[in-house]
Amino acid sequence: NEETTLELKTSEENGLTKATIIAFQPIKDYKIFKLTAPNRLIIDLYDIRPGSLPPTVMVNFEVVSQVRVGWFSSNPDVTRLVFDLNQKAAYRSYLSEDKKILDLEIFTPKPGEENLVVLDPGHGGNEPGAVGSTGLKEKDVNLDVAKKVKKILTSQNIKTELTREGDNYVDLYERSGMANNFGASVFVSIHMNAHENRGANGTSVFYYCYFNEQKKEEIVRQEKSKELANIVQQNLLNLLGLKDRGVQQANFAVLRTTSMPAVLIEAAFISNYTEENLLAQEYFRQKIAQAIAQGITDFITTQL
Ligand SMILES: [Zn+2]
Missing domain, CATH: 2.60.40.3500 (Immunoglobulin-like)
Structure with missing residues (x-):
């Protein structure tokens, strides 16, 4: 040999x-x-x-x-x-x-070349996303969590931008386009899940992976996205203690059309009575934000 x-x-x-x-x-x-x-x-x-x-x-x-x-x-x-x-x-x-x-x-990254995190609060404006039984709207939970994540990251000197700051509609391709134009190093889309079966519950994180990808940089990006998904999912599970629905592949536009590691988080089910009740509470949304921020900083420290 x-x-x-x-x-x-x-x-x-x-x-x-x-x-x-x-x-x-x-x-x-x-x-x-x-x-x-x-x-x-x-x-x-x-x-x-x-x-x-x-x-x-x-x-x-x-x-x-x-x-x-x-x-x-x-x-x-x-x-x-x-x-x-x-x-x-x-x-x-x-x-x-x-x-x-x-x-x-x-x-050594030059000043201005530091990592930029783009957070993407899902839905907005005339698109409420999923709506819970008490009328809690996904778009509002997503935005509140995203703002909380931004606050935590900014306090750690990590530059952070949101794809929407208010209750307005933003096209999916505009969201990924913003991240690409900003030259973001991480893209995190924040959502809450829903299912017609109100028993469905738990946490999942999605990333995009095309099995037959040929472009080298894109293969690396997809591998990094998977890594980011794993790290964020682990932090969410640790802090929230909800059911582990796993890290999953998905062909979502915001994940497919971004040019940096990108994940989409479904932190909890707004269609589930128990989890909607949690999502309605400030302390729980803060917990979600802490888990996401921790996941992002873990990823930046070890993977970028
Ligand atoms: Zn959503």
């Missing part, structure tokens, strides 16, 4: 660290995420052994101090590259078409 080997090339240009990982077999699967205290960027390469790569590559760049290489696990083989960072950094990654070259750019 021929051992898969790896090559690592690093360079620096105007404070931007470039790293090229060359594998002698296609990189079938890999994962990139960040860790803090100390700041690190981790790349796990699946079904690949480190081969003859040295355990430490000193680079002494502005953003990256060194790269550590380890055989993280065997069976399946996982090679882990740890980029030790001198400061918080953002990254971009590109996998070549033959999947043998993974290019990375690691950099």
